[in-house]
Amino acid sequence: xxxxxxxxxxxxxxxxxxxxxxxxxxxxxxxxxxxxxxxxxxxxxxxxxxxxxxxxxxxxxxxxxxxxxxxxxxxxxxxxxxxxxxxxxxxxxxxxxxxxxxxxxxxxxxxxxxxxxxxxxxxxxxxxxxxxxxxxxxxxxxxxxxxxxxxxxxxxxxxxxxxxxxxxxxxxxxx
Amino acid sequence: xxxxxxxxxxxxxxxxxxxxxxxxxxxxxxxxxxxxxxxxxxxxxxxxxxxxxxxxxxxxxxxxxxxxxxxxxxxxxxxxxxxxxxxxxxxxxxxxxxxxxxxxxxxxxxxxxxxxxxxxxxxxxxxxxxxxxxxxxxxxxxxxxxxxxxxxxxxxxxxxxxxxxxxxxxxxxxxxxxxxxxxxxxxxxxxxxxxxxxxxxxxxxxxxxxxxxxxxxxxxxxxxxxxxxxxxxxxxxxxxxxxxxxxxxxxxxxxxxxxxxxxxxxxxxxxxxxxxxxxxxxxxxxxxxxxxxxxxxxxxxxxxxxxxxxxxxxxxxxxxxxxxxxxxxxxxxxxxxxxxxxxxxxxxxxxxxxxxxxxxxxxxxxxxxxxxxxxxxxxxxxxxxxxxxxxxxxxxxxxxxxxxxxxxxxxxxxxxxxxxxxxxxxxxxxxxxxxxxxxxxxxxxxxxxxxxxxxxxxxxxxxxxxxxxxxxxxxxxxxxxxxxxxxxxxxxxxxxxxxxxxxxxxxxxxxxxxxxxxxxxxxxxxxxxxxxxxxxxxxxxxxxxxxxxxxxxxxxxxxxxxxxxxxxxxxxxxxxxxxxxxxxxxxxxxxxxxxxxxxxxxxxxxxxxxxxxxxxxxxxxxxxxxxxxxxxxxxxxxxxxxxxxxxxxxxxxxxxxxxxxxxxxxxxxxxxxxxxxxxxxxxxxxxxxxxxxxxxxxxxxxxxxxx
Numbered sequence: 024x025x026x027x028x029x030x031x032x033x034x035x036x037x038x039x040x041x042x043x044x045x046x047x048x049x050x051x052x053x054x055x056x057x058x059x060x061x062x063x064x065x066x067x068x069x070x071x072x073x074x075x076x077x078x079x080x081x082x083x084x085x086x087x088x089x090x091x092x093x094x095x096x097x098x099x100x101x102x103x104x105x106x107x108x109x110x111x112x113x114x115x116x117x118x119x120x121x122x123x124x125x126x127x128x129x130x131x132x133x134x135x136x137x138x139x140x141x142x143x144x145x146x147x148x149x150x151x152x153x154x155x156x157x158x159x160x161x162x163x164x165x166x167x168x169x170x171x172x173x174x175x176x177x178x179x180x181x182x183x184x185x186x187x188x189x190x191x192x193x194x195x196x197x198x
Numbered sequence: 199x200x201x202x203x204x205x206x207x208x209x210x211x212x213x214x215x216x217x218x219x220x221x222x223x224x225x226x227x228x229x230x231x232x233x234x235x236x237x238x239x240x241x242x243x244x245x246x247x248x249x250x251x252x253x254x255x256x257x258x259x260x261x262x263x264x265x266x267x268x269x270x271x272x273x274x275x276x277x278x279x280x281x282x283x284x285x286x287x288x289x290x291x292x293x294x295x296x297x298x299x300x301x302x303x304x305x306x307x308x309x310x311x312x313x314x315x316x317x318x319x320x321x322x323x324x325x326x327x328x329x330x331x332x333x334x335x336x337x338x339x340x341x342x343x344x345x346x347x348x349x350x351x352x353x354x355x356x357x358x359x360x361x362x363x364x365x366x367x368x369x370x371x372x373x374x375x376x377x378x379x380x381x382x383x384x385x386x387x388x389x390x391x392x393x394x395x396x397x398x399x400x401x402x403x404x405x406x407x408x409x410x411x412x413x414x415x416x417x418x419x420x421x422x423x424x425x426x427x428x429x430x431x432x433x434x435x436x437x438x439x440x441x442x443x444x445x446x447x448x449x450x451x452x453x454x455x456x457x458x459x460x461x462x463x464x465x466x467x468x469x470x471x472x473x474x475x476x477x478x479x480x481x482x483x484x485x486x487x488x489x490x491x492x493x494x495x496x497x498x499x500x501x502x503x504x505x506x507x508x509x510x511x512x513x514x515x516x517x518x519x520x521x522x523x524x525x526x527x528x529x530x531x532x533x534x535x536x537x538x539x540x541x542x543x544x545x546x547x548x549x550x551x552x553x554x555x556x557x558x559x560x561x562x563x564x565x566x567x568x569x570x571x572x573x574x575x576x577x578x579x580x581x582x583x584x585x586x587x588x589x590x591x592x593x594x595x596x597x598x599x600x601x602x603x604x605x606x607x608x609x610x611x612x613x614x615x616x617x618x619x620x621x622x623x624x625x626x627x628x629x630x631x632x633x634x635x636x637x638x639x640x641x642x643x644x645x646x647x648x649x650x651x652x653x654x655x656x657x658x659x660x661x662x663x664x665x666x667x668x669x670x671x672x673x674x675x676x677x678x679x680x681x682x683x684x685x686x687x688x689x690x691x692x693x694x695x696x697x698x699x700x701x702x703x704x705x706x707x708x709x710x711x712x713x714x715x716x717x718x719x720x721x722x723x724x725x726x727x728x729x730x731x732x733x734x735x736x737x738x739x740x741x742x743x744x745x746x747x748x749x750x751x752x753x754x755x756x757x758x759x760x761x762x763x764x765x766x767x768x769x770x771x772x773x774x775x776x777x778x779x780x781x782x783x784x785x786x787x788x789x790x791x792x793x794x795x796x797x798x799x800x801x802x803x804x805x806x807x808x809x810x811x812x813x814x815x816x817x818x819x820x821x822x823x824x825x826x827x828x829x830x831x832x833x834x835x836x837x838x839x840x841x842x843x844x845x846x847x848x849x850x851x852x853x854x855x856x857x858x859x860x861x862x863x864x865x866x867x868x869x870x871x872x873x874x875x876x877x878x879x880x881x882x883x884x885x886x887x888x889x890x891x892x893x894x895x896x897x898x899x900x901x902x903x904x905x
Binding site: 103 | 780869
């Protein structure tokens with residue numbers, strides 16, 4: 024899995040740099056797969072290699088510690104492993120809604136740290152090829168775009184692919 | 199510089215472990231013999247074996263400095279043994295220093311980062327000088343005596359006529375094996391002959407020694423002492439090994455790659471072979487500079503604790519002790535924890551409620567019995583006796599006795615008490631600090647003072663351990679001058695450590711002030727203790743492994759430090775309580791009592807604080823739902839329940855919605871994702887997965903009520 028990820032990343036990097044500079048060469052080759060999900064009306068994606076599993080919204084044990092930001096909902100039990108959960112809605116500064124039957128927890132892992140991400144609805148898996156990569160404006164400048172790695176323009180709409188590394192480790196400026 | 203050659207990495211752990219164990223053994227023997235005032239032959243042989251093994255394995259690992267130093271130590275004991283020197287008193291300090299340096303060097307190797315060998319030339323010179331003194335070539339003050347001609351050559355070979363000489367020119371095509379028979383077996387010559395015939399069936403034997411074993415019974419003694427040497431075709435090494443393994447009454451056998459080096463020629467070089475069997479008894483891999491020997495050991499009674507079961511008479515027992523990587527045990531332990539959790543998930547599954555399941559419940563009971571047994575077994579694997587950390591204290595007392603000129607006896611009791619390995623590792627420092635404290639501050643400076651107070655001139659420090667209801671209690675007692683509560687209070691007042699009016703402190707509370715950070719009653723900082731951090735460190739280390747420290751002292755009579763530590767860390771007995779829908783677990787050991795109250799029992803102070811009077815003592819009430827900020831419907835005291843919890847210096851009543859029940863829980867730390875938040879400060883120490891799969895939070899009582 025890590026090898027595949029590295030390969031995908033290196034391809035992605037290559038495409039990113041070429042995309043920014045000269046004219047982009049259209050290619051049909053698939054570079055990675057992205058799991059897409061909904062937060063409100065917006066479609067987001069997470070690259071498949073980060074994803075461990077998708078489960079419903081289990082009962083969450085709140086950890087009463089005032090230092091913990093409110094978008095970290097608590098901890099859940101995933102087959103005897105204690106995993107923290109983050110409400111992605113709250114993390115993106117959107118209004119929290121009650122979890123309905125379509126709400127899901129996506130368990131992602133990066134560098135040995137697992138986190139559950141609660142999303143409104145999981146859509147499907149999209150194959151991303153080079154031609155889908157949108158020309159991105161200066162990302163990471165605006166606070167709200169902080170977690171966005173790159174943007175896909177696909178036939179069924181625009182998808183924002185999230186940077187899991189930042190989502191997990193970099194949430195001091197989350198609001 | 200890298201520590202070891204590539205490929206040796208896996209050996210390094212074994213090497214470090216072995217060397218540390220051996221050096222500890224060395225200290226033990228030295229202490230014992232120093233007390234007895236003389237070396238017995240067994241002691242010297244044992245010391246010799248230790249030095250030899252350390253030297254050999256250091257050479258094998260490529261640690262030259264260690265090898266040289268231990269070589270000098272070995273030389274010294276060689277002289278003591280060969281010359282039967284009785285007056286060895288001056289040796290001790292030298293050898294203790296050497297042993298310390300070796301240990302320090304091994305710690306260096308073990309430490310992270312680059313390893314740079316230490317220059318031992320000073321101590322080596324001293325050891326050489328010491329050896330010269332022993333050999334009679336020099337005196338302690340450095341002058342050379344007139345009769346410098348002392349016979350250093352070994353004199354006690356079994357038979358002077360029997361000298362093993364290699365009669366064939368060997369090349370690499372031949373392998374030499376040395377066979378040692380079991381001690382005291384007798385008729386070694388015939389056994390050797392039979393064995394030789396067996397080997398002859400398998401391979402071509404080029405040479406063996408002693409010759410004519412068949413008809414010369416005199417060779418018996420030589421074989422008993424020096425082993426039986428056979429040189430055969432190298433290609434058949436494996437077949438011969440299996441022959442030797444299946445043969446009876448063989449203590450051990452070893453392959454000698456370079457036979458000429460290993461064969462005794464009546465010189466000092468031949469130590470390895472002249473070493474009697476007891477010295478090579480342990481499963482070690484000695485290798486000296488030139489000779490690379492491989493010891494394939496037949497089972498032998500190991501001398502390291504814990505003792506191996508004694509082999510059944512006649513039949514050679516198999517090696518019964520293996521060393522296991524602690525990480526693997528931890529893993530096993532984790533899995534057992536998960537099995538226990540999963541088991542409760544299955545057995546108390548909510549879907550089973552209300553069903554009549556007779557055979558299911560029977561099977562469930564059997565399963566529970568087995569998992570309980572499994573847990574006990576895994577726990578017992580991790581248990582190690584306290585004799586390790588305890589015996590280290592011998593050395594500290596010995597050194598301090600000399601330095602402080604106090605006559606103190608160390609009494610050790612209950613050192614076979616077993617505690618979880620991870621806890622024992624955390625105990626070394628606290629014990630050392632406490633024993634030093636007793637030596638330095640506890641025991642009176644002069645024996646006259648003691649006698650004047652009606653005590654014996656010789657003081658004692660007692661180190662005792664005992665099991666008591668799921669806890670291990672370690673006490674360190676001295677019969678010294680005790681702690682003066684007034685002095686402690688004076689000092690604490692000056693340092694601003696008092697939290698309530700001085701008059702309110704009981705004698706015991708005052709004495710326990712010495713464990714406060716930054717407290718040290720001795721004005722003078724000494725080499726051994728009194729840096730003002732000692733007792734604080736003791737307390738922290740003990741608390742790290744879930745224990746507590748108490749001080750009890752009678753002025754003029756002595757002081758006792760009482761350390762209570764849990765047997766194990768990972769599984770605790772917990773009381774489950776509910777607060778606003780969240781389940782919390784409180785370690786049962788912290789709970790003194792739980793009770794219902796009525797509104798009129800509550801005492802309210804002027805700052806909205808609530809208190810309750812129990813048996814004449816007033817305890818503050820902490821509402822858990824307010825403390826944790828959890829909305830709860832239970833806010834009337836009459837609807838909920840109070841739990842009286844106690845830490846060493848504070849008692850508080852916790853108000854919760856209801857008690858759920860008592861359960862053994864497996865403690866899990868919070869996920870690393872939370873490490874940036876101060877959860878511990880919030881009064882939570884971890885979490886646990888309950889039978890129904892939900893998560894309960896474990897309350898850290900000390901942090902909860904103190905912050």
